[in-house]
Amino acid sequence: MYLFRRPDYRSDATEFINALKKQNPELEAQQRHGRSLLWDREQDPEIRAQYEAGRVAQKPYVYGTNAD
Structure with missing residues (x-):
């Protein structure tokens, strides 16, 4: 048990979602x-x-130029 434990934080969005679920x-x-x-x-x-089967193997360095 923590002597100086703060209450768990709940954001406004979490509170809104919880209230929405409680209403509906x-x-x-x-x-x-x-x-x-x-x-x-x-x-x-x-x-x-x-x-x-239609996949094409990726080249080792994708940003390189085609020096073919």
Whole structure:
């Protein structure tokens, strides 16, 4: 136990978000649903394999000039 411990700092943004979540309890579920629409998707292995096959190796020094 600390004798001179200060209270934990909470920024105005954190306080605002906490108050918003308290006013609207289903907000986090709505955020997760919105995320699932865009990001949480099954990946197609065939498309992923095509993407990996089409990669081009990077040159060792990318900022150099083409002295070919």
